[in-house]
Amino acid sequence: xxxxxxxxxIRAAIKNGEMAAVLDYFxxxxxxxxxxxxxxxxxxxxxxxxxxxxxxxAADIFCELPGDLQADLAELMPSADIAELxxxxxxxxxxxxxxxxxxxxxxxxxxxxxPAEQAEVQQLVDYAxxxxxxxxxxxxxxxxxxxxxxxxxERLRSEAADKESVYNSYVVDSHRKLLGVITLRDxxxxxxxxxxxxxxxxxxxxxxxxxxxEEAIHTLSRYDLVELPVVTESGMLIGLIxxxxxxxxxxxxxxxDMERFMGISGVHEDSSYLxxxxxxxxxxxxxxxxxxxxxxxxxxxxxxxxxDMLSTLIILxxxxxxxxxTGGNTGSQSATMVVRALALKEIATADVWRVVWKELRxxxxxxxxxxxxxxxxVWFFTGTAFLPAxxxxxxxxxxxxLALAVQVVSSMVVGALLPIGVSRLGVDPALVxxxxxxxxxxxxxxxxxxxxxxxxxxx
Amino acid sequence: xxxxxxxxxIRAAIKNGEMAAVLDYFxxxxxxxxxxxxxxxxxxxxxxxxxxxxxxxAADIFCELPGDLQADLAELMPSADIAELxxxxxxxxxxxxxxxxxxxxxxxxxxxxxPAEQAEVQQLVDYAxxxxxxxxxxxxxxxxxxxxxxxxxERLRSEAADKESVYNSYVVDSHRKLLGVITLRDxxxxxxxxxxxxxxxxxxxxxxxxxxxEEAIHTLSRYDLVELPVVTESGMLIGLIxxxxxxxxxxxxxxxDMERFMGISGVHEDSSYLxxxxxxxxxxxxxxxxxxxxxxxxxxxxxxxxxDMLSTLIILxxxxxxxxxTGGNTGSQSATMVVRALALKEIATADVWRVVWKELRxxxxxxxxxxxxxxxxVWFFTGTAFLPAxxxxxxxxxxxxLALAVQVVSSMVVGALLPIGVSRLGVDPALVxxxxxxxxxxxxxxxxxxxxxxxxxxx
Numbered sequence: 058x059x060x061x062x063x064x065x066x067i068r069a070a071i072k073n074g075e076m077a078a079v080l081d082y083f084x085x086x087x088x089x090x091x092x093x094x095x096x097x098x099x100x101x102x103x104x105x106x107x108x109x110x111x112x113x114x115a116a117d118i119f120c121e122l123p124g125d126l127q128a129d130l131a132e133l134m135p136s137a138d139i140a141e142l143x144x145x146x147x148x149x150x151x152x153x154x155x156x157x158x159x160x161x162x163x164x165x166x167x168x169x170x171x172p173a174e175q176a177e178v179q180q181l182v183d184y185a186x187x188x189x190x191x192x193x194x195x196x197x198x199x200x201x202x203x204x205x206x207x208x209x210x211e212r213l214r215s216e217a218a219d220k221e222s223v224y225n226s227y228v229v230d231s232h233r234k235l236l237g238v239i240t241l242r243d244x245x246x247x248x249x250x251x252x253x254x255x256x257x258x259x260x261x262x263x264x265x266x267x268x269x270x271e272e273a274i275h276t277l278s279r280y281d282l283v284e285l286p287v288v289t290e291s292g293m294l295i296g297l298i299x300x301x302x303x304x305x306x307x308x309x310x311x312x313x314d315m316e317r318f319m320g321i322s323g324v325h326e327d328s329s330y331l332x333x334x335x336x337x338x339x340x341x342x343x344x345x346x347x348x349x350x351x352x353x354x355x356x357x358x359x360x361x362x363x364x365d366m367l368s369t370l371i372i373l374x375x376x377x378x379x380x381x382x383t384g385g386n387t388g389s390q391s392a393t394m395v396v397r398a399l400a401l402k403e404i405a406t407a408d409v410w411r412v413v414w415k416e417l418r419x420x421x422x423x424x425x426x427x428x429x430x431x432x433x434x435v436w437f438f439t440g441t442a443f444l445p446a447x448x449x450x451x452x453x454x455x456x457x458x459l460a461l462a463v464q465v466v467s468s469m470v471v472g473a474l475l476p477i478g479v480s481r482l483g484v485d486p487a488l489v490x491x492x493x494x495x496x497x498x499x500x501x502x503x504x505x506x507x508x509x510x511x512x513x514x515x516x
Numbered sequence: 517x518x519x520x521x522x523x524x525x526i527r528a529a530i531k532n533g534e535m536a537a538v539l540d541y542f543x544x545x546x547x548x549x550x551x552x553x554x555x556x557x558x559x560x561x562x563x564x565x566x567x568x569x570x571x572x573x574a575a576d577i578f579c580e581l582p583g584d585l586q587a588d589l590a591e592l593m594p595s596a597d598i599a600e601l602x603x604x605x606x607x608x609x610x611x612x613x614x615x616x617x618x619x620x621x622x623x624x625x626x627x628x629x630x631p632a633e634q635a636e637v638q639q640l641v642d643y644a645x646x647x648x649x650x651x652x653x654x655x656x657x658x659x660x661x662x663x664x665x666x667x668x669x670e671r672l673r674s675e676a677a678d679k680e681s682v683y684n685s686y687v688v689d690s691h692r693k694l695l696g697v698i699t700l701r702d703x704x705x706x707x708x709x710x711x712x713x714x715x716x717x718x719x720x721x722x723x724x725x726x727x728x729x730e731e732a733i734h735t736l737s738r739y740d741l742v743e744l745p746v747v748t749e750s751g752m753l754i755g756l757i758x759x760x761x762x763x764x765x766x767x768x769x770x771x772x773d774m775e776r777f778m779g780i781s782g783v784h785e786d787s788s789y790l791x792x793x794x795x796x797x798x799x800x801x802x803x804x805x806x807x808x809x810x811x812x813x814x815x816x817x818x819x820x821x822x823x824d825m826l827s828t829l830i831i832l833x834x835x836x837x838x839x840x841x842t843g844g845n846t847g848s849q850s851a852t853m854v855v856r857a858l859a860l861k862e863i864a865t866a867d868v869w870r871v872v873w874k875e876l877r878x879x880x881x882x883x884x885x886x887x888x889x890x891x892x893x894v895w896f897f898t899g900t901a902f903l904p905a906x907x908x909x910x911x912x913x914x915x916x917x918l919a920l921a922v923q924v925v926s927s928m929v930v931g932a933l934l935p936i937g938v939s940r941l942g943v944d945p946a947l948v949x950x951x952x953x954x955x956x957x958x959x960x961x962x963x964x965x966x967x968x969x970x971x972x973x974x975x
Contacts, residue, residue: 089739241700245703278764283683283742304759311773315855316856319849329862330853330857331857331867331870357837360833377819379813386809387805390779398789419794427805
C-alpha cells in the first residue's frame, strides 16, 4: 500500500526539518493519495502539516481521511481552523465531514460558518441517512429555458468555476421546477443562437429527496447517468447525486451487505478495519453471536430428547455435524442467490412461488447426489460392531440418506422463502439470511434426523 | 417490476394489431426499460418488434437484454440482421453482445461487419476477461497539444457527434502517447486562443490494458474520475473505462463475491436468477457442496474415534452441533471482515500479524461471553442422571466451556489467516473463505472438543 512506501520518507523529511519538500509533496499529490500518507503519520505531525498547507488543499486532503481520524485531528485543532477548512468543501463533503466530528465540536464549527453555508448544511443534515437527499450535493447549474446556447456558455463561465464538477446543466422554470437537461457536449455542438428549451432533453430521470438512496443508485446505474437530479415532491430541483458519490455509496452498501450476511452490524460505517478498535469490533459482532449460540444451545435440548435412541445407536451421532453443516451450506446458497437477485431487482417478492419451485427442483437434484455420497460413506465404513441386534447396515444407510435428502430440500426451500418473507416485511433480507437460517435448519434438521431414524429403524 | 405492469398492455396491443402504438412505446422508452418489457414477451413477438424498429433503436434495446436472451433471439434472426444491429453499437457494447452469441453465429456476424469494425472487435476480444482492456471502450477524443481551445471545439463538433459519451478530451503526441486530459468544462471556460498543452492537466491517472479490471475500477473510484484512460505498455492511449461500465463491473464483482462466499461458481455471468435453468443452477452449486459434504463425512470419523467416550458420556453429543456452529459463525465473521478489508485495500497481505493480533483480542472477549452462556446452560440444565459416577456437573460444564472458548479463538484466527494466505497465493479470498473455513473448523473443533473432554474429565 501507498502509505507504507512513502510515509517513512515523509517522516524522515519532517525529522530533518525539510518541511518545504514535505509540503510540496502534499500540494502536488492527489488528495486521496495525500490523505493516505497523512493517515500514516503521528497525529501531531498531521495537524502541523494541515496548518501549514493552503486552506483549499488542506480541505481536500482532510475530507479524504477516514471519519474517525478526522474526528481525532479535529480535536487537536481550534474550531475556527476546522470551520475554515470545512467551508472550502462542497456542501455534501461539508456535511459528511461535519457528521464525523463530536457533537459539541460540530456545533462550534457550524456556528463559525457563514450564514449561507449554515443554511445549506442545515438543509442537508436534515435528510435521514439512507435517503437520496443524504448523498446529494447542492451544487449544480440551473438555467432558464429561454436563453441561447451562447448565453448559457457565458453563464457557465461565471458560475461554473467554483462548482465541484460540471457535466450537465439543468433547465428549470421560474419556480426552479426541473424541465430538462443539457449536456456540456450538446451545448458545445449546438448552434450558438438556439434556445436551451429547443434542444434540451425533457425526458430527464430524477428522484425525490426522501426516497431510498439505494433506489437512486439503481436508477443512476440503470440509465448509465453521470448525475441524477434530486427533486422535492413538487418537482423543484434541489440537488444532484454524482457518479462518484453513487459509486462510493454502492461500495458502502456492498460492505454492509456482506457483513450483515454474517451477522455483523455497521462496523464499517465510519472506519477502516485496522482503525476500528477491538472493543468496537467486539460490540458489532457479539449481539448476533449470543443469539445464535443461545439458539445453538437449544439444539442441545433436541438431542437430549432423543438420548435413549443415541445411546442405543451411537452411530447416529457420527453424522449429526455433517447433516447440520450440509443444511447450512445448501440453505445459505439458496439464500445468497435470492438476496442477490432481490438486490439486483431480478426478482420481486411476488415471484416467491416461481423461486421456490426453482429451488425445489435444484434441491431434489442436489439431494440425489449428496444422498448417494452419504449412502456410500455409511454403507462402506460401518462395521456391524456399531449396530445393535436387529438393525442392518442397509437400514441405517437408508435412514441417514433419507434424512440428508430431507434436510437439503427443506433447507433450500427455507433459504429461498426467508429472504423474500422478511423483504416483504420491509426488513433488509441480508440481515437475517445466513446465520439465522443456519440456526433454524440446524434445529429442524436434528428433529427430522431423529424422527426419520425412529421411523425407518423402529427404535 | 416494470415489465409486469406494462407487458400485458403491450401484448394486448400486439394481439389487437396496434403495432404502431407498440413501436411508438419502444421508440420513446429508455432502452433499459424497453428491454425489460421486450424480455417479458414471447420470443417471436420480440423478434418481430426488433425487425420493425429503426436499426439504431433496436440496437440500443438489444444490447440491454440479458445475455442468454440475446443469444436466443439472435438464433431466430438472419445473421445479416444481427450484424446490422451490432454494428450500430459502440465497440465495447459490440463485443459484449457478440460474446453472448453461440460461436458459429458470432463468426458469421463478425464476417458481416465492415473491415474497420472487424479490426476493432478483434482488438477488444483479445483482452482476457477480468482485464482493464476487456471492459474499455475504444471511442474517445484524442487531440494534439498544439491546437487552440477554439480549434479543439471545432474538432469536437465534427468528431463527437457519434461518440458514446464525451466528458473529457485527451491530449496525445504524434505516437498517440497520452500527455494530458482536458475536461469539456476547461474547454468552455478557457480563452479560445489558448493552446491545449498550456491548460491541460498532465497529472492524468491511467491503467494498462492488461492490468486487473478490479484494480482499474478501484483507481477510477479512488480519484472520483468519470473516465479512466487505458494505455499500452508504452503509454499509447487505446481506450477508456467509463463510469457506467465501471459501476456495472462493480455490481458484477459484488455478486460474484457473495456467491463465491457461498461456494457458488459463476452462475450470474450471463443470466438473471429466474432465466437461469435448473440444470445450470445445479451445476454451479454441486461441486463445492460435494466437496464440503465429503469433508463433513470425514468429521464422522473423528466422532467415531471417540465413540467409547460418547457412549459413556452421552451429554457430550448434546453440544456438538452448537460447538460446530459457533465455530462456523465466529470464523465466518472474521473471514468476512478480512475479505472485505482486502477488497477495499484497507489492509494488505503484509498486515497479516496486525490482523491476527486484532482478531485474537476480539476472540478472547467473545469467548468469555459465549463461554459464560454455555456454562450457564450446561450448569442449570444438566441433571445428574446424565452423568456416570465420579464426574460432576461442574467438571462437565467447565470442559464444554473451555472447548467452546478454544473453538471460538481458533476459528477466528483461522478465519483471519485463511483469506490472507490464499490472497498471497493469488487466489480470490472470497472463493475459499466461508464454506471451506466452516468445514476446517468443524473437524478441528470436534477434535479439540473430545481432547479437552478427555483431559478435563479423565475419561
